[in-house]
Amino acid sequence: MEKFETSILEQLDRECGGEEIVSIGLSRWQFQLYFANSVHISAEEQTVFCLDGKRYVWSEGATNIPVGLLIGQHSARFELPSPFILQACFVSGDSLEFHTVESNWECIQIHFGSKAGVEDVKVF
Numbered sequence: 001m002e003k004f005e006t007s008i009l010e011q012l013d014r015e016c017g018g019e020e021i022v023s024i025g026l027s028r029w030q031f032q033l034y035f036a037n038s039v040h041i042s043a044e045e046q047t048v049f050c051l052d053g054k055r056y057v058w059s060e061g062a063t064n065i066p067v068g069l070l071i072g073q074h075s076a077r078f079e080l081p082s083p084f085i086l087q088a089c090f091v092s093g094d095s096l097e098f099h100t101v102e103s104n105w106e107c108i109q110i111h112f113g114s115k116a117g118v119e120d121v122k123v124f
Contacts, residue, residue, distance in 0.1 A: 003084060004080050004124055008078075011112070013078055015035075016037070019037050020036045020074050021071055024068070024071065026062075029044055038111075042109040042111070043108055044107050045101055047099070048099070050096070070096075074090060075088060084099060085098070106124070109122070
């Protein structure tokens with residue numbers, strides 16, 4: 001899969017800047033974050049949560065991480081600490097790091113919705 005490039009930051013900031021998180025999903029192999037405008041990010045490799053000043057790491061399965069603290073938060077900006085980490089920063093000061101790796105399998109999918117009948121999905 002691909003490494004993250006700066007162009008994804010521009011698209012995420014444009015589409016999600018100021019948007020509220022309305023839903024989260026957690027399953028055996030996937031963490032999902034949904035914004036009010038229907039954009040959502042699915043992570044399958046590793047997600048690092050920085051919530052209320054504490055750091056948590058999720059890689060699979062059930063967790064006791066307080067992911068519910070994300071509901072209602074608003075996106076401030078997106079950053080790339082490295083080509084393998086996409087960071088979502090929130091107005092509250094909390095953040096999420098979505099990690100990807102070079103492999104044959106997708107680690108991160110970003111769904112921007114449908115425009116002109118074509119689904120816009122980025123895979124990393």
